[in-house]
Each structure stands twice: as structure tokens, then as C-alpha cells.
Amino acid sequence: MKSLDIVFADKQVVEVREQEVPALAPEQIRCAAKKSLISTGTETICLRGVFDPNTNWESWVKYPFYPGYSMSAEVIEVGSEVKGIKPGDSVFVGIEHRQFFNVHYKNVMVLPDGIDHEMSAWTALARIAQVGVRRAELKLGETVGVIGLGILGQLVVQYLRAFGARRIVAIDPASSSRIEAAKRSGATHLLQTDVANALEEVKQITGGKMLDVVFDVTGHPSVLAPATLLVGEMGRVVLLGDTSTPSQQHLGPRVLSNSVAILGIHAKMSSNYNGITANDMNSLYYDYLLQNRMDVNHLITHRHSPLEAPQVYDWLMKDRSSALGVIFDWEKL
Template sequence: MISTLISSAEGAIICEVRFSLNLPGGQAMTGKRVVVPNRFNVELEEFTIDESSIGPDEVILKTRYTLISSGTELAIYTALDKGVYQEDSWCRYPFRPGYIAVGEVILKGERVRKFEEGELVFCYKNHASIAKLNTEKELCLKVPEGLDPKSALFARMATIAMTSLRKSDVELGDTVAVIGLGLVGNMAAQLFTLAGAEVIGVDLFRRRLEIAEECGIPHVVNASTSDVKEEIMGITSGKGVDLTVEAIGKPDLVPLTLSITKKNGEVILLGTPREDWQTNATEILLEIHRSGISLKGALEWVYPILHSERAGHSIERNTIIAMKLIAEGRLKVEPLLSHVVRPERMKSAYEGLLNRKDEFTGVVIDWTED
């Protein structure tokens, strides 16, 4: 049994967390996980997994690292997603956030052949020190040997971003503008570059633009100091781009996306719109109608999670591709990792991502000492 005291930033003891591995006789493993009980609050809670309950296709993981998905998690932390107050919502308070994890197999069921004990597994699990995973029903992949497990986490964000590439009609040599260069937007810009497009990245924050350049994005526009439309028209010799990807989820940016996209081009909404926005929809629809622009949504869940021969694209296949690109160094993730923090610093991580966007980009939670 391992015991650790969790304290607040001020030094007050919050709780004692116990964690045990491979206990004889099917005893419970006790760990901790992050919970958002209500708006702007984050806590650590204790929970258990009973060893004797492990199924033949299941494994139990000792989590190494998890990655904060800032768009989704901050929307819940701030209650921007109104589902937090709805009884039947998937994100109703109290909510246990996170869906990107790498952990070590410490116990496996009798039918598990994909993994051996001691191997590292990438999966869609929340911010918790231990997890139980069904290897036949849930997405789970072995982390390639030699790949830093912290880098492997970013395959999840690349998979989200890849949906915009899959849904687009972009061809070699086309121009693409990506509005918003957070984790998902940066990954989208890199993927379109790898696909042979000439990419223009747009953001308000200087550091994000610098990171985009470090990741090989050929053009960047600072929306806080420049006229975005004017800059993009200059880069494209007045033609506009073939495709604009809105990677933030701000509905009021739709008019901008239409204004920089050429006739018969595309606009893809990659970011999830959550904010209320009142406008004259007729003007927007008229612009789409007159310009022949296609407006598309790009939510990753339009694809099946697990791959099959009939599936074509799937989240699993996209993840395998993303992991390979990261392992080969073609999809750059190191510049995106800004902070590695302990679980008890989760609130400060959320606050940094929310209020210090020029400093906080990718934040990994380190569970290795738990």
C-alpha cells in the first residue's frame, strides 16, 4: 500500500490517497481522480477498482500521464457548456474530466492478447491514477517503442484535427487558413501542410504563432495586430483561400471565414460552437449562397471508434496514423507541450489555460509518483 497526502496550494491537507497494485486475493486498488463538482472548482477524489471484477478482455492500467483537452474541459470548468446543468447530459456536474491517457498494464484478463504486463497503452480514459479498460470494446493502442509517452498523448488532439482534413476536398497545392492555433488548430495546420496544402495560421497570441512557425507552418497572421482579411488576401494575391478551418468554436468568426474564402471554396467548423451569438442569419446564408461556399461540420464522432474493413475512416485508424506521424517526427508535438504538472495542481493548470493563453498550450498531468 502506497499512501500520500494531497495538500492545497496553501498547504492545507485535502485528503490522504492510498494506492495499491496487484494485491493478493482480489483486493481493491485505491486511487484518485479529478472531479469538477461545480463551476470553477476542481477536486481530487478517492475511488477503487476491484481486482476480482476484471473481465477476460480487460486490463487495469497504472496511469503515467494524461493530457488536458482545453476546449472541452474548460467549457465544462467554466460552465460554458450548459449541459453541466442538465440532468441527462454527458457532462453534468459533478463531472470527471479527461479523455487522453497513457498507462502501464499492471493486470490483464485471461483472453487479452494485445498487451503484456508492463507495456504502455494509449487510451481514452479520464484524469485518474488507475483505470480499467476493455481491450475489445474501447480504443486502446500500444505506445510505439521509443516514443515518449507524453508525446503519444498528442495523437488524441491530432485525431480530432484530422477530421477537418478528412471532411475537406483539399488537393495538393490548395491554400488553407486555420483560425485558432491551440492544440487542435495547430495539429490541423500541420496535417494540411503534410497533405500538400499551403497553410496560413491565424491567432491572437504571439506564442502560438511562434509555435506554429516552429512546427513548419509557412504563413502566420497575428489577429491582434493585423487585419486578417487584408493579410490573407495579400498572401493569396487577392484570391482568398480554398478552405478555411475555424478551430476555436466561436460562432461570430463565421463571417470572417466566409470573407477570406474564395468562390466555390469550403469553410469547416472544427471547433465546437458553444457561445450564444445573435446575428442576421440571412446575411450569412446569402453570402454562402452567392459565393457557392460549402459549410461543413467536422466532429470526430461522425466516424466509428473502432476500425473495420467496411468502416473506411475510423477514429482508431486516424489515431494509428497520428501516432506514426508523431513517432517519425513528421507531426511535431514537442513545441506544444508547455507544462507538466502534478494532479493537485489541476486548478492552476485550468486557470493558466483559461487566462494565460500566451504561456499555456499543452498541459500534461504527471501521475507517475502516485
């Protein structure tokens, strides 16, 4: 069987390659892709290929590089030792943008009734957002800021609402569409401004107390320093966006005097966070969707055939401010 796979052949070179799918092993299932979500920030960083030495990015991204990690698919064949999964099942799997693929049956999650393929395609990003919110150790009624309203920031806003934040201050200079999406996601205060210019407005919103927690979801090295000024004494700054150039990242001027905690959290922790497994977090996300406590439909802005991948990534590299959820629809092939 042949599969069309999206590959970054080199820096800023995107190809759609036809490749052979290996023979099915006894404990594997074969799947046909339905929908996969582009992680726009992560994947454009991988494509751009600018990494500081000794970063996670430098060790992870080797060309040819196969992007993607949030896939919804249908099972079309099962190996002889597979248990509990059958052809026709809809599954989520953290795998690259591929038309057909084999995967160990224990590495997928069968979707519950009511969760469609577009909802499922957000699972990996929803889990990363969830583990970031868990890292903050929120207390009921805290005032929280979110800097960067891309797909991950929008999901953080939704989890903050579910976790009981009193005020959710959404900050992004990019576009009014992102601000409007954040309002629908649950933000109570909307600041369409650069983080460096948000200080006075945050003072007004909080009556001078400042934020209890702020999330930097941008991955941009210039954001950390002004972000630390938005929290009060003993405040927490959660770095959920991983910059590829940390040599350009600096602490703010009052981190020590205000006893600010800077908390890092990486996507790899979403596989198991303090004993909470990936499937536990996936199930919570699905339950929130089914209970109408979360929604991703308003976050989907673009749907494309995988054959359009070179043009899609070229557009995202130039200006992704108008993009939120960008879906590869494999049923268009």
C-alpha cells in the same frame, strides 16, 4: 485499490478525489496513468458550464463530470480472457484523467516502439485534427487558413503540411508564442491578428483569390461570419471548434453569393470516418511522428502533477493564451 481522479464537482469547482477502482473483469486490463493531455478548449468549456439548450454540450456535461480523453498508460494487470496485451505494455486509451483504471482490452492501442508516453498523450487530439482535415477533402496545392492556434489548430497545421497544402495561413491574435509554434508546425504565413482584421492580408497573400479552405478551430461564436469572407467562390469553411453557444453564431454576408460550403465535423467522427477506424488514424499519427513528419515536443508548454489540478484549471479559465500542451504527469504522484 484506490485511485486519485480529477473531477469537476460542479461549475467552476475542480477536485482531486480518491476513489475505489472496481474489481477487474475477465476482458479488462488495469492500467496506471503515465501522462494525460488536457484538451484546454473542451475542458474549460465543460468547467465553465455555459451551454445553449439542445446542444451536445448540454446533454454531455453533467456534474460531477470527469474530464479528459487522451491518456497514455502502462498495463499493470490483465483479466483472464485478455488476448495480445500483457503487464508492462504501454498503451493509449481515450479515458478521463485518472491515476488507475480498468478498461476493456479492445479499447486500447499498444504503442509502437519509439512512441513515448508524452507523444501518446496527444493521440486523441491528433485524431480529431486528422478527421477535420479529412473532412475538407483537400486537393494538392490548395491554400488553407487555420483560425485558432491552440493545440488542435497546431495539429491541423501539421496535417495540412503532410497533406500537401501549398500555403498555410495561421491566424491567431493571442500570443507570439503560438505564432512561433505554428511556424515550427509548418505554417507558411503568420498573422497575429483577430480574424476580423485578416481580410486584407489574406487578399495580399493569395493575390486576391482568397483561401480555398479555412478551418475555424476556435469554438468561439464570433469567428464564423468573418471566416466565411476569407475563402473565395466555392470555398469551404470547416468548423472543427464546437461552440457551446451557437445562438450567438452567424453566417457571413456572402455565404450564398460566393457559394461557400460550411462543413461541420465533431470529435465523435474520429472513432470511424468513412470506414477509416480510430486505430487507422492513430497508426498514421504514430508513423508521421516516427518519420519526423509531425512533432509535438515543441507544443508542450506545461507539465503538472495531477494534485495541482484545481490551480491549473483556474489558470486556464482566466487566460490560456500562454498554454499549448498542458500535461498531467501522473508519475509525479
